[in-house]
Amino acid sequence: xxxxxxxxxxxxxxxxxxxxxxxxxxxxxxxxxxxxxxxxxxxxxxxxxxxxxxxxxxxxxxxxxxxxxxxxxxxxxxxxxxxxxxxxxxxxxxxxxxxxxxxxxxxxxxxxxxxxxxxxxxxxxxxxxxxxxxxxxxxxxxxxxxxxxxxxxxxxxxxxxxxxxxxxxxxxxxxxxxxxxxxxxxxxxxxxxxxxxxxxxxxxxxxxxxxxxxxxxxxxxxxxxxxxxxxxxxxxxxxxxxxxxxxxxxxxxxxxxxxxxxx
Numbered sequence: 001x002x003x004x005x006x007x008x009x010x011x012x013x014x015x016x017x018x019x020x021x022x023x024x025x026x027x028x029x030x031x032x033x034x035x036x037x038x039x040x041x042x043x044x045x046x047x048x049x050x051x052x053x054x055x056x057x058x059x060x061x062x063x064x065x066x067x068x069x070x071x072x073x074x075x076x077x078x079x080x081x082x083x084x085x086x087x088x089x090x091x092x093x094x095x096x097x098x099x100x101x102x103x104x105x106x107x108x109x110x111x112x113x114x115x116x117x118x119x120x121x122x123x124x125x126x127x128x129x130x131x132x133x134x135x136x137x138x139x140x141x142x143x144x145x146x147x148x149x150x151x152x153x154x155x156x157x158x159x160x161x162x163x164x165x166x167x168x169x170x171x172x173x174x175x176x177x178x179x180x181x182x183x184x185x186x187x188x189x190x191x192x193x194x195x196x197x198x199x200x201x202x203x204x205x206x207x208x209x210x211x212x213x214x215x216x217x218x219x220x221x222x223x224x225x226x227x228x229x230x231x232x233x234x235x236x237x238x239x240x241x242x243x244x245x246x247x248x249x250x251x252x253x254x255x256x257x258x259x260x261x262x263x
Contacts, residue, residue, distance in 0.1 A: 037063055040070045050140070050239055051076050053232070054091075056083040056103075061090030068107070069094050077139040078107040081132065081232055101135040102128060104232075110141035115169040115242050117144040120161065120185065122151035122175035125200040130174040132231030133196070140239045144172075152180045158188075165189040170238045173223075174231065176200030179211030186220025192241050194234045195225045 012018045031041075041052040051074075054067045064080060064087045071078045072095055080091050082103050091105060092098050098107040117137055121130045127148055137144045150158040158181070165171060168191040175181040175198065182195035195218070197211035204210055208228035215225045226233040 035066055035070060038067055040067055050236060050243075051078065053079040053081055053136075055081055056087045059087070061086045065090040065094040068098075068105075072107060076108065077110050079136060079139050080105040081136075101138070102131040104132055104135035106135060106139040109139050112143065113141040113242075115142065116167055117142050117170050117172070117238055117242075118147060118161075118164055118168045119144050119172045119174065120147040120150055120158075120165075120181070122149075122173075122177065122179075122181040123200065124149050126174045126176055126198045129196055129198050129229050129231040130172075133172050133174065133235040134231075136232055136235035137238065140235070142239075150181070151175065151177070152184055155184070158184060162188055165191070170194070170242060172196060172231075172234045172238060174198060174234075175215075176208060176211050177202070177205055179214035182215045182223055182225075183218040183220045186218060186223040192238070193220070193223045194237045195223050196231055196234045197225070197228050199229055 009018075009023060013020070013023050044050070044052045052071065054064060054071070056064050059067075064083065068078055068080055068091045078098075080088065080098070083091070083105055084103070088100055088103075088105050092100070095107060098105045099109075119130050119133050119137070121127060130146060130148070134144050134146050145164065147161055147164070150161060152158070165185060165188050168189055171185060171189055171191050171193045172195075173182040173185045173193060174196045177200065179195070179197050182193065186193045195215040197208045197215055199205075199208035201208070201210065212225065212228055215223065224237060226237060
């Protein structure tokens with residue numbers, strides 16, 4: 001239940017469409033729903049502005065389907081992340097209408113937002129992590145631009161994107177190997193940069209640890225870093241950073257952050 005649905009409930013009570021018993025029953029459901037194997041957090045969107053998502057690994061297909069169905073009893077987007085084919089199929093069978101992108105399934109995307117978000121990868125091998133970030137951003141109403149295979153080994157490919165980076169309100173950089181792309185992008189754009197190290201790379205890449213440490217040590221000031229392969233977390237960081245622009249009911253104009261405009 002988000003602020004909009006809570007206001008709708010109270011308006012219906014004020015208008016006499018429902019009685020106090022119905023309001024109490026709805027509010028009893030508000031904090032969380034106990035499914036026995038999971039306590040589904042309906043209150044999270046009120047606290048954080050973003051709903052709880054379902055992390056599929058470690059859950060049975062039936063559990064994934066049950067949690068998704070419970071989340072759909074409230075308003076707003078519902079996400080199933082890192083789902084294998086069986087988990088996705090079970091959730092979609094129980095709740096038709098979801099859209100699958102890679103290992104992420106989304107039901108009920110949020111209304112469109114105007115902010116410009118660029119998701120850029122160092123290599124094609126980084127695409128699964130980038131696709132997760134894109135799917136989560138789309139669930140929250142963004143229309144991110146995905147730019148693939150612009151690593152520093154062929155830096156001319158990145159320089160062609162300078163205008164797009166300069167107009168962005170936020171940028172997510174997804175890179176493995178030595179993770180150098182985050183520092184280069186951080187030096188080209190005024191937008192907030194969220195870096196995602198991936199577990200892609202040769203020899204001493206150490207399953208993403210080298211890229212993680214390099215990004216944490218970036219000489220480009222203000223680059224934020226999430227965990228290895230965490231496209232989901234990067235998308236949430238961007239949604240939180242840009243969320244303040246929509247408080248008060250109006251969406252930001254494209255490029256508003258980069259242009260220094262304030263609502």
